[in-house]
Amino acid sequence: MAVYAHITGWGMSIPEKILTNHDISQIVDTNDEWIRTRTGIEQRRIASNTQTTASLATEAALKALRMANLHPSKVDLIIVSTSSPEHIFPATACIVQDQIGAVNAGAFDLSAACTGFIYALNMAAQAIRSGSLQNVLVIGSETLSRIVNWEDRNTCILFGDGAGAFVIQASERPGGILSAVMRSDGSGGELLTLPGGGSKYPTTRESITNGMHYIHMNGREVFRFATRVMAQATEEVMESSHLRKEEIDLIIPHQANYRIIESAARNLKLPLNKFMINLSKYGNTSTASIPVATCEAIQEGRLKEGDNVIFVGFGAGLTWGSLAVNWTGPFETKPEVHVWNYSNWARTRSFVRRLRRRIEGMIWGRNGDG
Numbered sequence: 001m002a003v004y005a006h007i008t009g010w011g012m013s014i015p016e017k018i019l020t021n022h023d024i025s026q027i028v029d030t031n032d033e034w035i036r037t038r039t040g041i042e043q044r045r046i047a048s049n050t051q052t053t054a055s056l057a058t059e060a061a062l063k064a065l066r067m068a069n070l071h072p073s074k075v076d077l078i079i080v081s082t083s084s085p086e087h088i089f090p091a092t093a094c095i096v097q098d099q100i101g102a103v104n105a106g107a108f109d110l111s112a113a114c115t116g117f118i119y120a121l122n123m124a125a126q127a128i129r130s131g132s133l134q135n136v137l138v139i140g141s142e143t144l145s146r147i148v149n150w151e152d153r154n155t156c157i158l159f160g161d162g163a164g165a166f167v168i169q170a171s172e173r174p175g176g177i178l179s180a181v182m183r184s185d186g187s188g189g190e191l192l193t194l195p196g197g198g199s200k201y202p203t204t205r206e207s208i209t210n211g212m213h214y215i216h217m218n219g220r221e222v223f224r225f226a227t228r229v230m231a232q233a234t235e236e237v238m239e240s241s242h243l244r245k246e247e248i249d250l251i252i253p254h255q256a257n258y259r260i261i262e263s264a265a266r267n268l269k270l271p272l273n274k275f276m277i278n279l280s281k282y283g284n285t286s287t288a289s290i291p292v293a294t295c296e297a298i299q300e301g302r303l304k305e306g307d308n309v310i311f312v313g314f315g316a317g318l319t320w321g322s323l324a325v326n327w328t329g330p331f332e333t334k335p336e337v338h339v340w341n342y343s344n345w346a347r348t349r350s351f352v353r354r355l356r357r358r359i360e361g362m363i364w365g366r367n368g369d370g
């Protein structure tokens, strides 16, 4: 019996603090009109001091699990796609695993910049279709405000913070994730990069003085690349999922720049109202942009059960990709799961485990031999 991978839960977490174009014009030499006409962005959200990539991811994940009516202990795998992880290691996904009490899940981060959510969804779908996993949590989460150079007007105007999560579940019912396209071109790696802090340029006083811990971007080249691949990837996934243009109900593109989406619509000969666009409110939230836009499309009634939707994105790497879905919604006939209560229990459990580790360390000593 064939197994299909369905998206059965979704959730988003957006910081409360709003930074408008006008606010940014007080920081760098720019203005609201320039940002709006060149990008379509009007404002973005900025994480508070207590919010991090993992905390936003955790909140989005809990909402998605509640929507899917899925107990965290039933999750087999957590994939967090991010370019602004909590640390180089451990993986942000492991922090989420601990926070939500996903006691039976594997967890890892995926780095494919703004295309990451599409890559991660495809990985989840493949694992489910192979029969090895039943329930996967896929999260896109970013606090780009922490890695942007607030003195560089070429980049700081573009990015925002946020997170979105999907629950992917196995079912014999046909539909769900139909097919995907994943592409990369590492020869363009230097066009969009955070060069410092890794093995090539470890953090030193000099690397910090040279601003290597910030995002560096050649905006014009990234723009040219994006306009080329968005339509191409959309057409490729329509072909691999055997969907005709008239059968597509909605396209949810990566929310980087209004002009890039306009150009994709023109190249595809599709009206702009086929595209979900919410970047004016959030800016470019990188790998969170597609799940956040999906949550809002559902809220606005633009995406319903049975609809055919295409996700398409591009980003650093260079990477790009697309994914076609026959939209499902939550599976029926399950008792309600109280994930919020459970997450409180998970925090207590985490505390007890840390405490136990400390006590054991004191009892057994350094060598574990007492």
Ligand code: ACO
Binding pocket: 029, 030, 031, 034, 035, 038, 039, 113, 114, 115, 153, 154, 157, 192, 217, 219, 220, 221, 222, 223, 226, 256, 257, 284, 286, 314, 315, 316
């Ligand atoms: N305010 C005012 N003027 C500005 C600003 C600003 N914030 N930024 C640049 N300018 C100036 C430039 O200095 C330049 O002046 P010059 O002509 O005197 O040299 C002029 O405006 C035009 O600059 P361009 O770079 O040609 O502007 P462009 O129309 O290309 O828009 C932008 C720039 C918005 C960055 C655009 O290139 C873009 O959106 N590129 C794609 C970026 C992107 O999507 N990145 C994310 C990828 S996803 C991921 O992986 C994270």
